[in-house]
Amino acid sequence: MQVTVIAATQSPMDVIGIAAGMCYGKPTPSPERVRRCAENGHMSVFEHATATLQIEDISRACLAQLTRHRIASYSVTSHRYCEVGGGDWCVIPPSVVGTDAESRFRAQASDAMWSYQAAIDEGAKFEDARYLLPEATKTSLVMTINARSLQNLLTLRLDSHAQWEIRSLAAEVEWVLMDYSKQWYTLMELLQEVRNGNC
Numbered sequence: 001m002q003v004t005v006i007a008a009t010q011s012p013m014d015v016i017g018i019a020a021g022m023c024y025g026k027p028t029p030s031p032e033r034v035r036r037c038a039e040n041g042h043m044s045v046f047e048h049a050t051a052t053l054q055i056e057d058i059s060r061a062c063l064a065q066l067t068r069h070r071i072a073s074y075s076v077t078s079h080r081y082c083e084v085g086g087g088d089w090c091v092i093p094p095s096v097v098g099t100d101a102e103s104r105f106r107a108q109a110s111d112a113m114w115s116y117q118a119a120i121d122e123g124a125k126f127e128d129a130r131y132l133l134p135e136a137t138k139t140s141l142v143m144t145i146n147a148r149s150l151q152n153l154l155t156l157r158l159d160s161h162a163q164w165e166i167r168s169l170a171a172e173v174e175w176v177l178m179d180y181s182k183q184w185y186t187l188m189e190l191l192q193e194v195r196n197g198n199c
């Protein structure tokens with residue numbers, strides 16, 4: 001799995017701060033006002049900051065969970081038009097690695113890939129042959145999400161009840177945005193404090 005920031009609001013704390021200030025007739029953005037909005041649940045102002053992320057090599061199982069988050073935009077590699085293949089085409093769950101299940105998992109995946117390629121060789125379209133592939137099949141996408149929806153996603157998907165792959169995706173998303181710029185670091189840290197109830 002790899003997550004890269006393609007584009008993001010340049011100064012998210014300023015943009016959210018200006019939006020929050022507009023509500024109260026205060027033109028100058030202030031981080032304190034942004035913090036108060038988060039504390040008070042005035043979350044619509046956070047919709048003005050957005051990030052566009054490239055997410056590579058997650059399983060179709062993880063994709064299905066991610067795209068349940070409706071308040072975001074997605075463009076996903078189509079297995080109708082793109083052939084699946086290469087040496088590293090599926091996600092092996094860490095829980096099976098080193099167990100007896102790993103060899104069964106790999107054997108089943110290999111059989112599925114053999115059948116997929118045979119079907120294509122026999123004239124099936126990619127869009128039909130893909131029915132033979134497992135949920136572990138990797139895919140990639142571009143997602144655009146605003147900071148309010150991102151907060152909802154991180155709340156739900158960093159939680160210990162979330163499945164390991166989307167939990168690690170959520171952690172990676174949080175990390176790359178913190179690393180993107182000083183203001184994104186400040187924003188993500190603030191959202192983290194709100195999630196942890198320290199705000």
Ligand SMILES: Cc1cc2nc3c(=O)[nH]c(=O)nc-3n(C[C@H](O)[C@H](O)[C@H](O)COP(=O)(O)OP(=O)(O)OC[C@H]3O[C@@H](n4cnc5c(N)ncnc54)[C@H](O)[C@@H]3O)c2cc1C
Nearest residue numbers: 065067068069070071072149152153156157159161162163
């Ligand atoms: C641990 C865990 C287990 C899950 N298990 C299952 C499962 O077994 N089966 C399953 O189907 N899903 C499951 N889900 C998915 C879950 O039900 C949500 O679909 C997913 O987390 C997206 O959350 P969301 O609706 O808040 O996000 P978004 O779709 O991004 O919506 C954001 C917010 O907008 C509002 N909103 C959006 N659409 C509507 C609407 N139509 N009406 C009213 N308000 C709306 C809500 O306040 C919502 O929280 C699971 C999620 C988690 C985290």
